Amino acid sequence: MDQPLPLDDLRVVELGQLLAGPFCGQLLGDFGAEVIKVEDPGKGDPMRQWGREKPYGTSLWWPVVARNKLSVTADLRTEAGQDLVRRIIAEADVLIENFRPGTLERWGMAPETLWETNPGLVITRVTGFGQTGPYASRAGYGSIGEAMGGIRYVTGDPDRAPARAGISLGDSLAAVFACLGTLVALHQRGRTGRGQVVDSAIYEAVLAMMESLVPEWQVAGYQRERTGTTLPNVSPSNVYPTSDGEMVLIAANQDTVFKRLVAAMEQPELAEDERYATHSARGQWMEQLDGVIAQWSSTIAADDLLERLHAQGVPAGRIFRAKDMFEDAHFAAREAIVRLAHPDLGEFAMHNVAPKLSESPGRVRHVGPELGEHNDHIYRGLLGLDDDMLSSLRSAGVI
Incomplete structure (x- = not known):
């Protein structure tokens, strides 16, 4: 001090x-x-x-x-x-x-x-x-x-x-x-x-x-719009439900990380599916892929889900409220x-x-x-x- x-x-x-x-x-x-x-x-x-x-x-x-x-x-x-x-x-x-x-x-x-x-x-x-x-x-x-x-x-x-x-x-x-x-x-x-x-x-x-918003319009005539909980063509990166009513954010849009995610899901074949095999493909099939992940995540309690994801090196975390910050070991450390x-x-x-x-x-x-x-x-x-x-x-x- x-x-x-x-x-x-x-x-x-x-x-x-x-x-x-x-x-x-x-x-x-x-x-x-x-x-x-x-x-x-x-x-x-x-x-x-x-x-x-x-x-x-x-x-x-x-x-x-x-x-x-x-x-x-x-x-x-x-x-x-x-x-x-x-x-x-x-x-x-x-x-x-x-x-x-x-x-x-x-x-x-x-x-x-x-x-x-x-x-x-x-x-x-x-x-x-x-x-x-x-x-x-x-x-x-x-x-x-x-x-x-x-x-x-x-x-x-x-x-x-x-x-x-x-x-x-x-x-x-x-x-x-x-x-x-x-x-x-x-x-x-x-x-x-x-x-x-x-x-x-x-x-x-x-x-x-605002990232590349200005040149997107100037060069490509593209206007970003509101997209809710996702970013266009970035998938999977969304909030998913759990069996105990919590919400967990999973960010696995990079190819190597997506392979870790599907390993945690025990569905490795998803990484070979042509709809999900590349970053661009996952962006096109975002809604369907989010549905697959949500169906899986909703059967698992939040703590167990996070443990599985972190064990595979998948970026994931709860949506924290103030009370969660007071109870979190990392915040304390x-x-x-x-x-x-x-x-x-x-x-x-x-x-x-x-x-x-x-x-x-x-x-x-x-x-x-x-x-x-x-x-x-x-x-x-x-x-x-x-x-x-x-x-x-x-x-x-x-x-």
Whole structure:
């Protein structure tokens, strides 16, 4: 626990709220960056109230996305609040924000202005559509980015409207790319001494995950459609029933792996059947092959089925729910879930840091902080404000 963290020499100021910007801050904080989250002194980040389940009126999302961060308050609608934040930014390596383009500029925090006092500052800006272009000024929620980036159209069953993943996928992808861009910009700063703007757009982050969708249309005039639980011409790779009501995903579309699957099924002749002998043939006869596998899998309990498949080297696994993750030996062995102390809820479990580094791993040090918990630490320790100044700022509602 005393091992130095790889980014513990970085100071990050996070001005964003909700998810895309703050998730980028979380990722940097996981590896040791000092992340100073600036919140409105009245209510703070709306994420403090968000989440499907709120036992005792407490958000279960906030402790995760704000983990490892320091919370300070400043009213950015006031000149005094803007001045305080500019002074903090002057001592930072990275600024993260996810407001509409132009907001920082209205607050007197245009990149050119900030670089006058801090030329090495990396300014990471996460928005729906980016800082330029005809859509830049539009409100850009993650769901809109998912729609325009292409992933919504290809998600779901073909006879129904496009579906969505049960998580905030677009926001999270934009945050991951923002974090990547931030680290690249910091690396470049090591060469030049200069910061730059990292422009992460939600729709572009989604588009970046769309494989060969663009050239498929441009070269072949082929439009991917919704295909439910399968990918076209990739078979077998589907979810199959078991005798005890579980669902197991089996992925055996490669020729060599398919031979292992039919060996586990004790039906080796299927690998010689012209309908299933090659990857292309199995893709054409996908529906029939899925029926054969489902008929077999439905006669075996999930544990026994997985044991047979794994013994043959066939990739397979249950469809996990949260409770399954807590009970799984592999999750436990790799400490995929970490437990911390929460001031209201006691022991609090969340996903651990990813990826794992062999020499300089990240660490979850604490859950998301109380609103303004670190005001004195930052305003006294970093900016050197005295008691009278702090009292005046509090009385005016600035912090």
